[in-house]
Amino acid sequence: MRRVMLVAVALLATACGAAQAPAAAPSTVVPTPVVVPPTVAVTTPDPQPAPPPPPVTVEGTPCDLTRGACVRLSSKETWLIDGGKVVFGPxxxxxxxxxxxxxxxxxxxxxxxxxEWSRPYNAPMPYTTYFTDYGIGFHExxxxxxxxxxxxxxxDAxxxxxxxxxxxDQVQVVG
Structure with a gap:
């Protein structure tokens, strides 16, 4: 019985691969380069300020200034404005x-x-207030x-x- 047992152990050891296979020769492994896609930065735009409110027309005039003079050529009239209100005129x-x-x-x-004296037109221009750099202004x-x-x-005006x-101060001239 001992003999049967030894034979059985020997067979079992051989069948289960107790014997080692010869070692394989080492191989050279070349690493494959890894391509990383570029990073795309995602940014959130800064919030923009609200647009300014539309200009408010000064009551009784066609103009939208806070302080100065308003002129409407079509009706041949003018106003002085302070604090967004008419203070003189039309x-x-x-x-x-x-x-x-x-x-x-x-x-x-x-x-x-x-x-003031107008040299080109040889005429007086009392109380002149210029509002262009080419000689246009208010005057008597x-x-x-x-x-x-x-x-x-x-x-008087x-x-x-x-x-x-x-x-x-602003001078707003409309047609």
């Missing part, structure tokens, strides 16, 4: 004749000359005659505009 005006039209737009008051002038581009005011307006 008062009558005359403006530029054909070929010498008064410019439209928004302009800053540049400077003032109490006793006839309300029955068109100008060479300036805004003519009555004597010219003084009032001269005293109220300051350098940097």
């Amino acid at each position: 008062v009558p005006i005359t403006s530029g004749r054909p070929g010498y039209e008064t410019p439209t737009g928004t302009f800053p008051v540049l400077y003032q000359v109490k006793d 002038g006839g309300l029955d005659v068109a100008s060479h581009g300036c805004v003519h005011l009555s004597p 010219a003084v009032r505009y001269f005293e109220f307006l300051r350098k940097g």
Whole structure:
């Protein structure tokens, strides 16, 4: 019985692969490069401020300024505005004749000359308040005659505009 047992153990050891296979020769492994896709940075845009509110037209005028003068050429009138409200006017005006039209737009008051004299037209221009760099402004002038581009005011209105307006105030001229 001992013999049967030894034979059985020997068979079992052989059948289960107790014997080792010869070692294989070492192989050289070349690593495969790994390609990493570029990183795409995802950013969230900064929030933008809300757009400014639309300008508010000063009641009774076609203009939207806070301080300065408003001129409407079509109705030949002007106003002084302070704090977004009319403080003087409307008062009558005359403006530029054909070929010498008064410019439209928004302009800053540049400077003032109490006793101005127009060299090109050889005429007085009392209480001049300039609002363009090419000689256009408010001044005392006839309300029955068109100008060479300036805004003519009555004597009282010219003084009032001269005293109220300051350098940097806005003059808004609309058609």
